[in-house]
Structures are given as structure tokens and as C-alpha cells.
Amino acid sequence: MGLSGRERRILAQIEQQLEREDPELAKRVEAINRIEAGGDLFPQAYGDRMRMWALTHVWLIFTVGAVVILLLLVAVLTT
Structure with missing residues (x-):
């Protein structure tokens, strides 16, 4: 109604x-x-910030993972 x-x-x-x-x-x-x-x-005012926050953290996790894999490869190849 x-x-x-x-x-x-x-x-x-x-x-x-x-x-x-x-x-x-x-x-x-x-x-x-x-x-x-x-x-x-999320309201629009918070939505853009939340998306940017999530994207930043995803890239940070990806970068740290890539560095760890690279360091493990270097350690294995130099022994």
C-alpha cells in the first residue's frame, strides 16, 4: 500500500x-x-574508498607473494 x-x-x-x-x-x-x-x-561516499582499499590490498598480497616465490627460486637455484 x-x-x-x-x-x-x-x-x-x-x-x-x-x-x-x-x-x-x-x-x-x-x-x-x-x-x-x-x-x-556501501553508500557512494564510502563505496569508492572501499573498492580502492580492497584493490590496494589485493595488489599488495599479489606483490608479496611474487617476491616470496622469486626469493625461493633464487634460493633453490643458488644452492
Whole structure:
């Protein structure tokens, strides 16, 4: 059952007041609503940072693994 126009306006006013009084809580509520609606797990502001963080760690793990393999090869070939 959908909301009437009056109910939507009241809800919009409540949301605007919440954003003014407690922006952090408003962001959290928005994130929860997005998750429940099947949207992104992270808000856009955090999404790009999380992707960059994950990509950086993947490359770091890959690089460390390559260095370890290279050092093992050098150790085996020099003995």
C-alpha cells in the first residue's frame, strides 16, 4: 500500500529535519534503507574508498607473494 501525497510530504519533512539535526544518523538510515532495497552495500561516499582499499590490498598480497616465490627460486637455484 503506497503513501498518500500528504504522507510523503510529512515523511520528506521528517527526513530533512533529521538531516539537519543529525547528519551522521541520516547517513546510517539511508544506508540501511539502501541495503533493504537491495542496493549497494556501501553508500557512494564510502563505496569508492572501499573498492580502492580492497584493490590496494589485493595488489599488495599479489606483490608479496611474487617476491616470496622469486626469493625461493633464487634460493633453490643458488644452492
